[in-house]
Amino acid sequence: xxxxxxxxxxxxxxxxxxxxxxxxxxxxxxxxxxxxxxxxxxxxxxxxxxxxxxxxxxxxxxxxxxxxxxxxxxxxxxxxxxxxxxxxxxxxxxxxxxxxxxxxxxxxxxxxxxxxxxxxxxxxxxxxxxxxxxxxxxxxxxxxxxxxxxxxxxxxxxxxxxxxxxxxxxxxxxxxxxxxxxxxxxxxxxxxxxxxxxxxxxxxxxxxxxxxxxxxxxxxxxxxxxxxxxxxxxxxxxxxxxxxxxxxxxxxxxxxxxxxxxxxxxxxxxxxxxxxxxxxxxxxxxxxxxxxxxxxxxxxxxxxxxxxxxxxxxxxxxxxxxxxxxxxxxxxxxxxxxxxxxxxxxxxxxxxxxxxxxxxxxxxxxxxxxxxxxxxxxxxxxxxxxxxxxxxxxxxxxxxxxxxxxxxxxxx
Amino acid sequence: xxxxxxxxxxxxxxxxxxxxxxxxxxxxxxxxxxxxxxxxxxxxxxxxxxxxxxxxxxxxxxxxxxxxxxxxxxxxxxxxxxxxxxxxxxxxxxxxxxxxxxxxxxxxxxxxxxxxxxxxxxxxxxxx
Numbered sequence: 001x002x003x004x005x006x007x008x009x010x011x012x013x014x015x016x017x018x019x020x021x022x023x024x025x026x027x028x029x030x031x032x033x034x035x036x037x038x039x040x041x042x043x044x045x046x047x048x049x050x051x052x053x054x055x056x057x058x059x060x061x062x063x064x065x066x067x068x069x070x071x072x073x074x075x076x077x078x079x080x081x082x083x084x085x086x087x088x089x090x091x092x093x094x095x096x097x098x099x100x101x102x103x104x105x106x107x108x109x110x111x112x113x114x115x116x117x118x119x120x121x122x123x124x125x126x127x128x129x130x131x132x133x134x135x136x137x138x139x140x141x142x143x144x145x146x147x148x149x150x151x152x153x154x155x156x157x158x159x160x161x162x163x164x165x166x167x168x169x170x171x172x173x174x175x176x177x178x179x180x181x182x183x184x185x186x187x188x189x190x191x192x193x194x195x196x197x198x199x200x201x202x203x204x205x206x207x208x209x210x211x212x213x214x215x216x217x218x219x220x221x222x223x224x225x226x227x228x229x230x231x232x233x234x235x236x237x238x239x240x241x242x243x244x245x246x247x248x249x250x251x252x253x254x255x256x257x258x259x260x261x262x263x264x265x266x267x268x269x270x271x272x273x274x275x276x277x278x279x280x281x282x283x284x285x286x287x288x289x290x291x292x293x294x295x296x297x298x299x300x301x302x303x304x305x306x307x308x309x310x311x312x313x314x315x316x317x318x319x320x321x322x323x324x325x326x327x328x329x330x331x332x333x334x335x336x337x338x339x340x341x342x343x344x345x346x347x348x349x350x351x352x353x354x355x356x357x358x359x360x361x362x363x364x365x366x367x368x369x370x371x372x373x374x375x376x377x378x379x380x381x382x383x384x385x386x387x388x389x390x391x392x393x394x395x396x397x398x399x400x401x402x403x404x405x406x407x408x409x410x411x412x
Numbered sequence: 413x414x415x416x417x418x419x420x421x422x423x424x425x426x427x428x429x430x431x432x433x434x435x436x437x438x439x440x441x442x443x444x445x446x447x448x449x450x451x452x453x454x455x456x457x458x459x460x461x462x463x464x465x466x467x468x469x470x471x472x473x474x475x476x477x478x479x480x481x482x483x484x485x486x487x488x489x490x491x492x493x494x495x496x497x498x499x500x501x502x503x504x505x506x507x508x509x510x511x512x513x514x515x516x517x518x519x520x521x522x523x524x525x526x527x528x529x530x531x532x533x534x535x536x537x538x539x540x
Binding site for chain 1: 414415416417418419422423432444445446447448466467468469493494495496497500501
């Protein structure tokens, strides 16, 4: 028999246990995982580059579509950076509405995660009930913004839609129902033996490792790292709203579940406070089309963790550079550590426990193969003509690609 | 109390509840008031400034001049991302959103529609 690793199992890029394309190559010895090789880059969409070719207002909608779950997180993070460069004073009412949508989004994301986690451990009853209750918050989001996902509420300089007294009443009513349901889920999570037995001690990430590997969001908070952008570097209206940063000392997947369900309770309190103290006034200030030259970094606590956007403006209508760091990129290193010396069967729940969003985090990667003498660096023009040639050999004509693209985008 | 089968009571109680899902298309949901569906166009208000074209994130809307101070709005429903930025950009409120979501077509050419044809009725029927 082999004395080192017995065999390697590739999980992904396409695999039933993963909802998005991502490659995990697991080196196994028996059932034990000896090492994990994670490779990104299967769903790179080139959004950062596309942003440079569109105006700021178009970018808000493009950035919003980075993620289908935390779309408000990305668009708020982007508009915050642009507003900082342009020096816009966003009205307080707009900041409160942003906070409100952000917390509603957190509720929907965490309930979604609870269902997914239930599904990954074979507890589909939890999936069905958590997702049924998630519909309540989805309906509220649709009522408030006009859509269930990709809310389109943000614009540069404020928000697009105001809320009225009738909507406030409906939100408060929904919060009461959801709070009652969440109390039930907390009871289920902390008292149901099958959940505790399956999740406790799985995917352990100690406090020191969480700090060392720069884990973010509920993954870090479950290892007692009190790290939350909402309280550390308040944005929107969080500086005026009292809330607790939930941490847990279980250090494992069970701890992450507890953190998330408890964060739901905090979210209801934040929403009630924001609605009660909603300031009067305008919801938007007029933003210039041309943003003055400058750069800004914006941070935002998305449901999955800290989201960072960098925007560089050069005085034109289009940004010069947009850079997005989604929370999953920060947590994916921790996954590698969590899987080491654990069992293969734990893999899907450990990966699911960081609430991964691979498409959001995906970026172009270059693999340096030092052994290969053919490795060379080529510039943009060369890769362009290489691409055209590669497709031409396979019978697809892309020689007029630039012209066709210009036609498709219209004469703007 | 820590015990297995914590959710059994909930599951059993649900047997006697009606389903949480809707029987679409037999039973249709009301769209929220702020919903962003298919656009309607008021040709009499349009001044042809083309701000909507400039701001459209997906290049879905085109304003064509069809006569003296007369404009036509053509929307590619397949490209439209229903963000309603054109509605916000319009200075003369010539564009409006409706709650029409049933826009599926079997022929992709039918997705490119001129909004002038239906400018009088707020919601037009999808092709049978």
